Amino acid sequence: MKQAIFQMDIVAGKPELNRLRVGKWIKETVEAEHPDIVILPEMWTTAYTLPELELYADRDGEPTTGFLQGLAKNYKINIIGGSFANKKEGKVYNSSIVVNCNGDIVYQYDKIHLVPMLNEPQYLAGGTEKVKVFELDGVKMGVIICYDLRFPELSRSLALQGAQILYVVAEWPSVRLGHWQALQIARAIENQYYVVSCNRVGSYDGETFAGSSMIINPWGNSLRIGSEKLEETITASLSLNLVTKIRKDVPVFDSRMPDLYE
Numbered sequence: 676m677k678q679a680i681f682q683m684d685i686v687a688g689k690p691e692l693n694r695l696r697v698g699k700w701i702k703e704t705v706e707a708e709h710p711d712i713v714i715l716p717e718m719w720t721t722a723y724t725l726p727e728l729e730l731y732a733d734r735d736g737e738p739t740t741g742f743l744q745g746l747a748k749n750y751k752i753n754i755i756g757g758s759f760a761n762k763k764e765g766k767v768y769n770s771s772i773v774v775n776c777n778g779d780i781v782y783q784y785d786k787i788h789l790v791p792m793l794n795e796p797q798y799l800a801g802g803t804e805k806v807k808v809f810e811l812d813g814v815k816m817g818v819i820i821c822y823d824l825r826f827p828e829l830s831r832s833l834a835l836q837g838a839q840i841l842y843v844v845a846e847w848p849s850v851r852l853g854h855w856q857a858l859q860i861a862r863a864i865e866n867q868y869y870v871v872s873c874n875r876v877g878s879y880d881g882e883t884f885a886g887s888s889m890i891i892n893p894w895g896n897s898l899r900i901g902s903e904k905l906e907e908t909i910t911a912s913l914s915l916n917l918v919t920k921i922r923k924d925v926p927v928f929d930s931r932m933p934d935l936y937e
């Protein structure tokens with residue numbers, strides 16, 4: 676299952692321009708790399724323009740949802756659509772969407788954990804629905820958004836639902852780069868699945884973002900780490916048999932004692 680990550684530098688407050696760039700990248704990447712799945716970062720339509728987000732946000736998922744569905748259908752590609760600002764019933768959410776290669780929406784998720792360090796709770800509403808796995812090409816997987824990575828319960832819930840891949844879409848800042856890398860490796864080791872992340876590069880409003888998008892195998896080895904600064908495409912093929920093998924070799928899921936700590 677070949678992955679292609681768009682470690683993107685987002686143009687703040689310019690959703691049309693960012694959509695244009697994503698459309699061009701998907702076309703070029705599908706033609707050059709023939710991936711099965713492409714992955715976009717967090718808030719890739721607007722960046723973290725929080726005070727103006729209401730102006731730039733999609734309305735009930737549009738136009739970004741239709742745009743990604745069109746690309747998926749046109750290029751026959753599965754899309755982990757990062758996330759985007761999305762106004763629904765008067766509130767703005769940080770919403771993720773997953774579209775399969777027929778253009779069908781297979782999952783929608785509103786970021787649950789809002790970031791106090793960024794004043795997110797002042798501008799955004801948190802998701803209220805339980806996380807679920809979804810399937811692409813017969814493989815179960817899950818997606819979380821940036822700060823969600825700090826909550827191991829969320830990633831574990833997806834593993835217990837059968838996820839073999841965890842996607843992390845992010846705008847993680849450089850000042851906490853060490854946490855970004857260590858937490859992803861920990862999630863991969865403890866849940867014995869692949870972790871595939873897409874973080875932005877560049878800076879906005881005094882914050883520099885860490886890039887360093889990762890592809891980590893279920894043993895915790897980093898197969899790819901993106902540059903800290905450059906916009907780039909990161910690819911790797913995943914061998915899902917490894918998930919089964921490692922879960923057999925080190926059977927932590929059989930050893931769990933949930934009655935004693937849940």
Ligand SMILES: O=C(O)CCC(=O)C(=O)O
Nearest residue numbers: 790821822846847848851
């Ligand atoms: O948890 C962190 O250090 C970064 C979180 C973040 O930037 C985000 O969720 O957008």
